[in-house]
Amino acid sequence: MQNNQVIVSPDLQQFIDKFEPSKFKLMSGGIEIRGINDMQRNIAQARAIIERLKLRLIVSHNAEMLSYRGFEVNNL
Template sequence: MKIKEKTISADLQKFIDKFEPTKYKTLGRGIEIRGINDIHRSISMAKVLIEKLKLNLTVNHTAEMVGYGGFEVNNVV
């Protein structure tokens, strides 16, 4: 069985460098940011940063993620 290595795109790396999340988990299509206290403010800030830097990323959030204060930032496919 081959183990697929997760890579971070240039846009995603720029986002990580500017947003500076304290905790994140690398996913196949992006990252999941965790441990956010003010989730709504952080999601808004992430969207503004993505738009400002013209990155090919999207922000995804589900009600389930509220439990651990998280949201995803994914590459646009």
Template sequence: MLLCGYRTKLIMQNNQIKVSPDLQQFIDKFEPSKFKLLQGGIEIRGINDIHRNIAQAKEIIARLKLRLIVSHNAEMLSYRGFEVNNF
């Protein structure tokens, strides 16, 4: 599992993960301190106030009219995280 910082491009198993313009715009506005690049989005981890941050992420997506969706489940709660994926 690879964790990466702000605006990092990774090469994972010889496949470069591409960050969509909407996702990059979200990262620039939300400024997560710790996130993992996924094939279809990012996983944001280590959030203290998970509910406030999920609401903030949804508000940024709606305000900027980004084609992204916030995903969260009980398993992610154990490591205080949520995902933002391409729609």
């Protein structure tokens, strides 16, 4: 039996605590944040938090994610 428990890095946990997403899904390399109304503002806010706290994370977004109003924050 495989252990599918996802380990959250300290940087990712710090981001989650500061950004406080209402809906997110843990993934192997980071988190997927869904249900965002103002995508541009929230992506900019996520990038600002990452830069300000000097976290080793990156924001990822593509057209497919736009359909469910989401983006990813992944570990570097």
